[in-house]
Amino acid sequence: MPVSTIFQVLSSATPNLISPSFECQNQSGTGGSHLMPLFDGQMPSLKMLHLDGFSTWPAHYFRGLTHVSFCRQSADLSQRHSxxxxxDFLEGCPLLEDLIL
Known part of the structure; x- marks a missing residue:
């Protein structure tokens, strides 16, 4: 699939998406990447999220999650959310049952 097609899909609304997993491999093999805005901010069915190698994401972006997993976060605190x-992210997920750091 061409990269342009992938970016087009990632920028379109996804009303039925429930459980995506995003992984970012950088050259050093450590986390620290910023997750770009996805799916036009429209993911009403999203309940589970796995981010591997992403240390930041758009503020107030993921709401109502029940399960979240963060892997390979950057050790550099300047590259992470305060x-x-x-x-604030956790407050936006009042139904959160499972948090893996």
């Missing part, structure tokens, strides 16, 4: 921003 504690306050992360707590």
């Amino acid at each position: 504690t306050s921003e992360f707590l």
Whole structure:
């Protein structure tokens, strides 16, 4: 599939998407990448999310999640959300049952 087609799909609304997994491999093999805005911000059915290698994501982007997994976060605190921003993320997920860091 051409890259342009992939980006077109990733920028379109996904009303039925429930459980995506995104992985980013950078040259050093460590996390630290920023997840770009996806699916036109429209993911009403999203309940589970796995981010591997992404240390930041758009603020107030993922809401209502029940299961979240973050792997290979950057050790560099300047490349990660602040504690306050992360707590805001958690507040946006009042039904959260499972959090893996």
